[in-house]
Amino acid sequence: MSGVVALVALAAAGAIGIRRLVQLKRRASTTTEPDPVTPEAADRSVVIVDNGGRPFIVRLSYKRRIATVYRTRWGEDLWKCSSSEVLLSFRYRRAFVGVDPRERKLEAEAKQAKNKGSPAATAAADATVTDAAAPASPRKYWWFGGTSVLLDLGQRRYVFIGLVIYAFTAYDDIVDYVGTMGNSHVTYPYAVGKKNTYMMIERTYVPNHIVQICK
Incomplete structure (x- = not known):
């Protein structure tokens, strides 16, 4: 019986989420879209990865707090995007980049080694820096540097940019965002909130206390 109640509650939560998404789109349509972030002006560029494909690239300007989504074209230089189409630009409060846990671990180790001050460690740490328009080299995997983006627009409104682009209203404040890379x-x-964990592909959420039990 408890399982049925949980399913009904989840369905109700999904219906609320759809209504809020529609409301957010209506509000967004009445606002002026900011000027796009050009490749030259980007502080960081994130190539969106979907099943090996790269449908979008997101240019982030930290100073302006603007994110611009470009539609990529087959065969072009992703970092120049000279022929790509600008789809959308957003003003954001905070930008989360979905980095795989393996890359997070390497970055943490490199920063720790850099703090020790050895020349070799400093060079290794510099090679993992991702806050740049073009990727640092060398990289262990081609998809290092982030594979999706989550934008915090304020008032618990968020925009996910991954295999698709959609907006939603969260039930709590999101504090972390992870882009785990799977097979193929x-x-x-997924995004971690203070009370819930949100799965971007499934477009649903699970309370954190349940996530802890499943671990």
Whole structure:
């Protein structure tokens, strides 16, 4: 019986989420879209990965707090995007980049080694820096540097940019975002809130206390 109640509650939550998504789109349509972030002006560029494909690239300007989504074209240089189409630009409060846990671990180790001050460690740490328009080199995997983006628009409104682009209203404040890379270059991004964990592909959420039990 408890399982049925949980399913009904989840369905109700999904219906609320759809209504809020429609409301957010209506509000967004009345606002002025900011000027796009050009490749030259980007502080960071994130190539979106979907099942090995790269449908979008997101240019982030930290100073302006603007994110611009470009539709990529087959065969072009992703970092220049000279022929790509600008789809959308967003003003954001905070930008989360979905980085795989393996890359997070390497970055943490490199930063720790850099703090020790040895020249070799410093060079290794510099090679993992991802806050740049073009990727740092060398990289262990081609998809290092992030595979999706989550934008915090404020008031618990968020925009996910991955295999699709959609907006939603969260039930609590999101504090972390992870872009786990699976087999066949399929990403499984999720956002961690203070009370819930949100699965971006499944477009649903699970209370954190249940996630802890499943671990």
